[in-house]
Amino acid sequence: MSVLEASAGLVIKKPMVANIDLLDGKPSLIGITREEMAEALMDIGVPQKQAKMRVSQLWNWLYVRGVSDFDHMTNVAKDLREKLKTHFTIARPEIVEEQVSNDGTRKWLMRFPPRGAGRPVEIETVYIPEEGRGTLCISSQVGCTLTCSFCHTGTQRLVRNLTAEEILAQLLVARDRLGDFPDREAPQGTIMPAEGRKVSNIVMMGMGEPLYNFEHVKTALLIATDGDGLSLSKRRVTLSTSGVVPEIFRTGEEIGVMLAISLHAVRDELRDMLVPINKKYPLKELIDACRNYPGVSNARRITFEYVMLKDVNDSLEDAKMLTQLLKGVPAKINLIPFNPWPGTNYQCSDWEQIEKFADFINHAGYASPIRTPRGRDILAACGQLKSESERMRKTERMAFEAMMIANHGADD
Numbered sequence: 001m002s003v004l005e006a007s008a009g010l011v012i013k014k015p016m017v018a019n020i021d022l023l024d025g026k027p028s029l030i031g032i033t034r035e036e037m038a039e040a041l042m043d044i045g046v047p048q049k050q051a052k053m054r055v056s057q058l059w060n061w062l063y064v065r066g067v068s069d070f071d072h073m074t075n076v077a078k079d080l081r082e083k084l085k086t087h088f089t090i091a092r093p094e095i096v097e098e099q100v101s102n103d104g105t106r107k108w109l110m111r112f113p114p115r116g117a118g119r120p121v122e123i124e125t126v127y128i129p130e131e132g133r134g135t136l137c138i139s140s141q142v143g144c145t146l147t148c149s150f151c152h153t154g155t156q157r158l159v160r161n162l163t164a165e166e167i168l169a170q171l172l173v174a175r176d177r178l179g180d181f182p183d184r185e186a187p188q189g190t191i192m193p194a195e196g197r198k199v200s201n202i203v204m205m206g207m208g209e210p211l212y213n214f215e216h217v218k219t220a221l222l223i224a225t226d227g228d229g230l231s232l233s234k235r236r237v238t239l240s241t242s243g244v245v246p247e248i249f250r251t252g253e254e255i256g257v258m259l260a261i262s263l264h265a266v267r268d269e270l271r272d273m274l275v276p277i278n279k280k281y282p283l284k285e286l287i288d289a290c291r292n293y294p295g296v297s298n299a300r301r302i303t304f305e306y307v308m309l310k311d312v313n314d315s316l317e318d319a320k321m322l323t324q325l326l327k328g329v330p331a332k333i334n335l336i337p338f339n340p341w342p343g344t345n346y347q348c349s350d351w352e353q354i355e356k357f358a359d360f361i362n363h364a365g366y367a368s369p370i371r372t373p374r375g376r377d378i379l380a381a382c383g384q385l386k387s388e389s390e391r392m393r394k395t396e397r398m399a400f401e402a403m404m405i406a407n408h409g410a411d412d
């Protein structure tokens with residue numbers, strides 16, 4: 001057994017849902033608007049005057065009850081269920097692998113069937129249970145075009161954008177597996193918040209840049225926050241961007257969720273290297289867009305993510321410049337100890353330095369929590385995701401394991 005497997009509480013590695021329907025190429029009823037669903041139903045012969053009522057019924061079964069089989073829709077007439085089965089699918093994607101970290105973090109590798117002439121694609125979704133909340137980190141693209149130099153996903157070329165259905169499917173699968181739908185139970189030993197919803201928050205911080213897939217992300221998040229469906233509060237949904245400035249205002253106007261910025265550097269020369277999109281949209285433009293984010297206030301602050309890289313961006317001079325840069329922006333700064341991955345040249349800042357950095361910012365009046373690394377042992381932590389379609393080669397894995405052992409020694 002490898003160190004990775006030994007340190008994880010449990011590793012399940014088996015296909016769980018054979019997504020036959022989708023392989024047959026039927027369109028899904030998941031991830032479309034009510035209007036689109038009504039059109040789809042009328043196309044198969046549902047009378048126009050019934051369409052609205054049928055949409056409400058289906059919406060409830062899909063998003064409140066979480067069913068993935070038309071036969072479970074007991075208040076829908078049998079002949080209509082048969083028609084729905086013939087023309088549409090509501091099947092879940094295949095779970096290729098589920099890994100559980102020893103801190104309770106879960107990572108799912110999901111496989112989506114081909115779209116048109118394409119190939120099946122795999123993406124990762126991570127669940128992080130904490131006291132009083134459970135956060136799901138959702139992917140928006142397969143791979144990424146942005147090549148942020150500290151990010152593992154950035155080393156995987158972009159395969160394609162995920163559809164709204166595929167983005168929502170990540171939430172539905174997580175709620176299935178965590179027993180977060182009525183009449184569903186979580187596997188024994190699952191670590192979850194003691195009360196309330198098991199998935200209480202979502203963050204678009206998985207693989208990909210969500211604002212390069214704006215329309216699909218928008219549709220999915222509007223369904224996730226729909227009061228008659230998955231019903232997540234918009235204050236509990238955060239979209240994180242590396243800084244696609246032209247789409248930031250629209251995000252606030254059209255989706256209305258919380259905003260996070262992958263900042264990581266306060267000087268353009270350094271940010272050009274760490275987050276190369278900065279060459280196109282430099283810091284001044286980015287911070288101006290944040291100042292103008294619809295709804296921003298002290299009660300709805302923007303989160304700035306700042307990965308702590310040893311001797312790169314972690315000096316007190318950087319901390320000082322950070323507070324100057326964010327002057328006048330209602331902000332919270334999340335400090336993220338760098339999470340190692342195979343092949344990286346960066347190191348995590350020393351803990352003492354992270355604390356000094358946090359204290360400096362805190363004294364300047366900004367909340368500056370240090371994010372506890374979660375799920376590092378299963379490569380589920382921030383910046384570590386990379387779908388296993390690009391599986392680690394044996395040599396990479398051995399190097400990573402050695403690095404984890406070294407890091408554990410340092411932590412102790």
Ligand code: SF4
Pocket residue numbers: 144145146147148151152153154155206207208209242262
């Ligand atoms: S940090 Fe985000 S935007 Fe940058 S490479 Fe990674 S996934 Fe892409």
